[in-house]
Amino acid sequence: MKPRPSLNDVAKTLGVSAATVSNAVSSKGRISADLKKTIRERAAEMGYVPSSAGRALRTGRSGFLGLVLADIAHPLFPQIAQAIENAATDFGYGILIGDSRGDVSIQKKAIDRLIERGADGVIIVPRHGSQVGDIGRPMAVIDSEMTPGNTVSADHRDGGKQVGKHLIELGHRNVAIIGGFKDSNVQHDRINGVKSAFPSDAEIQTLWIEDIELEGGTGCELGLARMVSEGVTAFVAVSDLHALRALTELQRAGFDVPGQVSVTGFDDLIWSNVISPTMTTVRMDMPKIAEIAVSNVIRQINDEMTDEDRQNLSVPMTLIARQSTGPAPTTLKN
Amino acid sequence: MKPRPSLNDVAKTLGVSAATVSNAVSSKGRISADLKKTIRERAAEMGYVPSSAGRALRTGRSGFLGLVLADIAHPLFPQIAQAIENAATDFGYGILIGDSRGDVSIQKKAIDRLIERGADGVIIVPRHGSQVGDIGRPMAVIDSEMTPGNTVSADHRDGGKQVGKHLIELGHRNVAIIGGFKDSNVQHDRINGVKSAFPSDAEIQTLWIEDIELEGGTGCELGLARMVSEGVTAFVAVSDLHALRALTELQRAGFDVPGQVSVTGFDDLIWSNVISPTMTTVRMDMPKIAEIAVSNVIRQINDEMTDEDRQNLSVPMTLIARQSTGPAPTTLKN
DNA sequence: CAAATTTGATTAATCGCTTAACCAAAACAT
DNA sequence: ATGTTTTGGTTAAGCGATTAATCAAATTTG
Numbered sequence: 001m002k003p004r005p006s007l008n009d010v011a012k013t014l015g016v017s018a019a020t021v022s023n024a025v026s027s028k029g030r031i032s033a034d035l036k037k038t039i040r041e042r043a044a045e046m047g048y049v050p051s052s053a054g055r056a057l058r059t060g061r062s063g064f065l066g067l068v069l070a071d072i073a074h075p076l077f078p079q080i081a082q083a084i085e086n087a088a089t090d091f092g093y094g095i096l097i098g099d100s101r102g103d104v105s106i107q108k109k110a111i112d113r114l115i116e117r118g119a120d121g122v123i124i125v126p127r128h129g130s131q132v133g134d135i136g137r138p139m140a141v142i143d144s145e146m147t148p149g150n151t152v153s154a155d156h157r158d159g160g161k162q163v164g165k166h167l168i169e170l171g172h173r174n175v176a177i178i179g180g181f182k183d184s185n186v187q188h189d190r191i192n193g194v195k196s197a198f199p200s201d202a203e204i205q206t207l208w209i210e211d212i213e214l215e216g217g218t219g220c221e222l223g224l225a226r227m228v229s230e231g232v233t234a235f236v237a238v239s240d241l242h243a244l245r246a247l248t249e250l251q252r253a254g255f256d257v258p259g260q261v262s263v264t265g266f267d268d269l270i271w272s273n274v275i276s277p278t279m280t281t282v283r284m285d286m287p288k289i290a291e292i293a294v295s296n297v298i299r300q301i302n303d304e305m306t307d308e309d310r311q312n313l314s315v316p317m318t319l320i321a322r323q324s325t326g327p328a329p330t331t332l333k334n
Numbered sequence: 335m336k337p338r339p340s341l342n343d344v345a346k347t348l349g350v351s352a353a354t355v356s357n358a359v360s361s362k363g364r365i366s367a368d369l370k371k372t373i374r375e376r377a378a379e380m381g382y383v384p385s386s387a388g389r390a391l392r393t394g395r396s397g398f399l400g401l402v403l404a405d406i407a408h409p410l411f412p413q414i415a416q417a418i419e420n421a422a423t424d425f426g427y428g429i430l431i432g433d434s435r436g437d438v439s440i441q442k443k444a445i446d447r448l449i450e451r452g453a454d455g456v457i458i459v460p461r462h463g464s465q466v467g468d469i470g471r472p473m474a475v476i477d478s479e480m481t482p483g484n485t486v487s488a489d490h491r492d493g494g495k496q497v498g499k500h501l502i503e504l505g506h507r508n509v510a511i512i513g514g515f516k517d518s519n520v521q522h523d524r525i526n527g528v529k530s531a532f533p534s535d536a537e538i539q540t541l542w543i544e545d546i547e548l549e550g551g552t553g554c555e556l557g558l559a560r561m562v563s564e565g566v567t568a569f570v571a572v573s574d575l576h577a578l579r580a581l582t583e584l585q586r587a588g589f590d591v592p593g594q595v596s597v598t599g600f601d602d603l604i605w606s607n608v609i610s611p612t613m614t615t616v617r618m619d620m621p622k623i624a625e626i627a628v629s630n631v632i633r634q635i636n637d638e639m640t641d642e643d644r645q646n647l648s649v650p651m652t653l654i655a656r657q658s659t660g661p662a663p664t665t666l667k668n
Numbered sequence: 669c670a671a672a673t674t675t676g677a678t679t680a681a682t683c684g685c686t687t688a689a690c691c692a693a694a695a696c697a698t
Numbered sequence: 699a700t701g702t703t704t705t706g707g708t709t710a711a712g713c714g715a716t717t718a719a720t721c722a723a724a725t726t727t728g
Binding site (some may be wrong): 669670671672673674675676677678679680681682683684685686687688689690691692693694695696697698 | 699700701702703704705706707708709710711712713714715716717718719720721722723724725726727728
Binding site (some may be wrong): 340341342352353356357360362363384385387388389391392435603 | 669
């Protein structure tokens with residue numbers, strides 16, 4: 001726990017001024033190539049690391065970005081956090097996390113707390129149904145194109161469309177979409193995308209888990225078996241979590257997936273590739289999204305915003321066809 | 335983006351010294367109750383928020399703790415991050431996240447980066463098979479009691495024991511344990527715990543996914559169906575992720591869970607309660623673990639370590655019996 | 669060669685906060 | 699009334715970095 005050397009310590013051992021050391025380390029100001037090299041070597045061997053506190057105080061920049069998710073417990077969080085952290089690191093920033101403990105009303109508070117802690121900007125993944133007002137600081141929102149103030153998002157609509165096309169090619173004409181929350185813009189985008197792929201004579205219905213659970217209780221059966229017997233040949237869930245729920249419910253009811261009925265999800269969550277059958281899903285390009293969000297915030301911090309930056313960007317999604325989808329069975333309805 | 339008022343700004347509007355304002359805000363030093371109240375009110379109405387940079391520079395404390403996970407993509411990460419963030423917030427600290435991008439060799443680098451960014455201490459959840467050397471700064475390790483330098487962990491062994499007992503009560507005598515990585519101390523603890531619950535004449539075998547995938551490739555079938563036909567009546571996975579894999583593989587092969595075979599997992603991951611059947615699992619008390627880890631690091635920061643703090647604490651796990659376990663079938667072997 | 673310019677480094681101020689040292693006035697004790 | 703303590707505040711130093719202003723020496727120019 002020995003205190004680390006300061007700029008001044010390094011300067012003294014070389015008999016130069018602190019300013020010169022600062023210049024050498026940060027490659028600013030005027031300094032001869034020779035001295036710069038000498039100083040850098042000495043600094044390195046002394047184990048000198050610039051104090052972020054000192055720098056922050058002087059420059060007014062902390063070098064941190066806040067990452068706020070309404071609910072950290074969301075299964076997509078690892079993907080998001082990792083991508084954001086990596087992108088931020090590439091830009092020389094650190095990531096401070098904030099959690100609103102599942103309570104939407106605290107979302108704003110969580111953001112404020114990060115700002116108070118000195119975050120130079122904030123990246124927000126708002127909870128469905130909520131939107132973020134201006135916070136007077138650089139920020140980027142990752143949600144849906146429909147969300148006011150959104151900065152960047154995956155092209156959820158096209159992702160849905162890809163799923164729809166995939167199912168059409170497999171011969172499915174009677175499909176049930178499984179949604180979670182009606183007030184989620186992301187889910188609506190995905191659902192609309194799916195629908196847009198089908199011709200108008202296709203049979204498409206949408207069921208909402210929040211509705212079903214209102215009656216059956218959390219984690220209740222969704223009643224998918226009955227729907228299959230009524231002709232549904234494929235279930236499109238707006239999230240791999242719901243897709244997993246559907247898959248296991250169908251399997252347990254004795255159906256063969258994908259032999260008798262197909263299932264698809266979204267987001268390529270951690271388990272999608274190890275369950276049996278592996279799940280057909282659509283993946284976001286999180287590294288790309290993160291890079292856009294982070295660089296956008298940083299440009300705001302540096303007052304380098306261009307008109308282009310204010311656009312609501314969308315990043316393509318990628319369909320990953322796996323084992324949970326197959327040709328529509330022709331036996332039942334024809 | 336208007337600059338926020340400083341201590342001095344507040345002091346000037348009241349005609350007092352900055353030191354007095356500081357004392358009023360932080361309740362230190364000597365100050366009359368009246369003036370303290372006045373100052374606090376004025377500070378509040380001016381929207382004064384202490385500059386973390388100024389404070390950090392002066393006190394040498396940033397107010398941040400680093401959280402390093404070898405792999406942020408781990409499905410347990412949300413639980414951990416949320417618990418740590420909440421605990422840290424309760425203690426007035428913020429959380430800075432670090433990721434080693436899946437590469438164990440970078441684990442140390444990720445830690446160093448957080449320290450360089452000014453983290454006062456670090457909380458580490460090391461990757462299986464790795465251990466953390468002394469970093470010369472306050473730190474806490476959350477892994478297994480077996481891991482050198484471990485600070486706090488769930489009582490994985492007892493968790494395993496609870497699973498074992500649960501299965502014994504249900505009449506299971508022929509069990510297969512599914513492990514992931516052999517070099518994981520946590521998994522070994524759990525496995526040993528499970529074994530310890532069974533009498534010596536019980537048939538217990540252990541299969542390792544890393545071995546099986548070496549031949550079959552990532553995400554391959556585990557060959558559980560054959561094992562069931564050979565008499566195994568229950569599968570104990572060391573993680574819900576593996577349990578899910580086992581469950582779907584068995585269901586797909588046409589087995590009824592828990593009618594013909596039981597399955598258990600660990601960690602109560604996000605999906606455990608929504609799949610069908612819901613998963614019997616064992617849950618860690620992450621809030622408790624996080625609180626212990628965070629407070630331990632903070633005591634190190636404040637040089638308040640007691641001998642008690644150096645102990646390797648373990649926090650009880652809780653068995654959550656759900657639908658995936660049932661009485662052992664008596665038809666096959668008897 | 670004197671004047672102008674460039675180069676390379678130093679000085680000193682400053683960011684916002686904390687805290688030890690100090691001091692005047694009030695309260696108490698002898 | 700004089701000495702002592704307590705109370706309530708102020709002063710001033712300093713944490714470590716950045717940067718505008720400055721200056722001496724070296725170099726170029728007329």
